[in-house]
Amino acid sequence: MxxxxxxxxxxxxxxxxxxxxxxxxxxxxxxxxxxxxxxxxxxxxxxxxxxxxxxxxxxxxxxxxxxxxxxxxxxxxxxxxxxxxxxxxxxxxxxxxxxxxxxxxxxxxxxPALLLRGKLSAGISTQGASPTAAAWLRDRLDALLPAGIEAMLDRLDRCRARLRTECPDSRERADRNRRALELELALPDAPAPAPGPGRVALVGAGCGRADLITVRGLRLLRQCRALVYDDLIDPALLDQAPAEARRLYMGKRSGRHAAAQQEINALLIDLARQGGLVVRLKGGDPYVFGRGGEEALALQQAGIPFEVVPGISSAIAIPAEGGIPVTHRGLSREVHIITAHTGTGDAPDYRRYASLQGTLVFLMGLERLPRLADDLLAGGMAPDTPAAVLSGGNAPHPAALRAPLDRIARAARDAGIEAPAVIVVGPTAALDLR
Missing domain, CATH: 3.40.50.720 (NAD(P)-binding Rossmann-like Domain)
Incomplete structure (x- = not known):
């Protein structure tokens, strides 16, 4: 035995x-x-x-x-x-x-044949049958270890200690620890940046699971001195910032703003002037209705160096998660991404979008869905045009609903779909490629 x-x-x-x-x-x-x-x-x-x-x-x-x-x-x-x-x-x-x-x-x-790398200690024994075989297995294991395993385990240890106090639910805590490991394994350990003047990275976190972030975005996140983040960010990404980094929530949801956009702009400028790297972590892509352009303009005018790291927009990711490609040969050769809000707060007129071909993707439009559907119908769009309402990614109430355009608003209301949600109108909305 x-x-x-x-x-x-x-x-x-x-x-x-x-x-x-x-x-x-x-x-x-x-x-x-x-x-x-x-x-x-x-x-x-x-x-x-x-x-x-x-x-x-x-x-x-x-x-x-x-x-x-x-x-x-x-x-x-x-x-x-x-x-x-x-x-x-x-x-x-x-x-x-x-x-x-x-x-x-x-x-x-x-x-045993011993392998020691920082907090990692592995021992392989054949119960005396063949120490040579144990050493051979030890060497193969050593070759499989990622570079920087010692620093990686130190970060995971700090993350686990923090989650013990921040996350009382044991299942959620275990899930976040697992996702933190997945992100650690996603790219090699990067050297710490040299101290220097402040700069800002506008990083798109993707839309959904933490591993949708880009390699560049994750590397910058691991090096930041301050992290300013939005709603719907996978918590596992927050765990990737250095333990000593400041974490500042600046979410902006319909009707519930943690801070006005001008305050966020001013905060980014102030943090950058204190020195080091500031990461502005935004759900989806910073420049697709993420107001990243406004932040970039404010930084540019203040003379703050910045870079933009694109992310996977919810306009593409949420339909894909629900089985809907926004383009498809023979069905849709173009896609239009539209915000259901206006900068002035005036009631928009959606009738002008009815003549567009391909797929229409509306963001931030759940509250206006009845008006949106009525306007499209009034603009000449066929009542049986396929439509879908999808809530996914890190949304608190995931849902995927399909119905003809003339019934989509009532169906969404009866199903109790909650914001945030993406609305898709066009032939591909009838597909379910999951």
Missing amino acids: AWFPFFVELDGAPGLLVGGGTVALRKAEKLLAYGPRLTVVAPQICGELAALEGPVFCRRPFEERDLEGPPRFVVAATDDRALNHRIAALCRERRIPVNVVDDPEACSFFF
């Missing part, structure tokens, strides 16, 4: 190594990486072993009093088989874990 692999804390723990040759040297080198208080007992101790820093050396034969204390573990590594067996028997009487080199039957624990 296989032996169970326990992981034991040895930092500061007393340990006894009996033997002073090259075999004892190899055991000591493995052990000392884990910080025990190691005592080496042997009449003669080879030069390489004696040169190690940390152990206490007793140049004399083994005595039973060496087991007083008792030590947390004992390693018998002499070239005297009878002495090794005597040490093993004494340890078993005292219930002290003992390893006897090259004698599996005398052992109560084995030395």
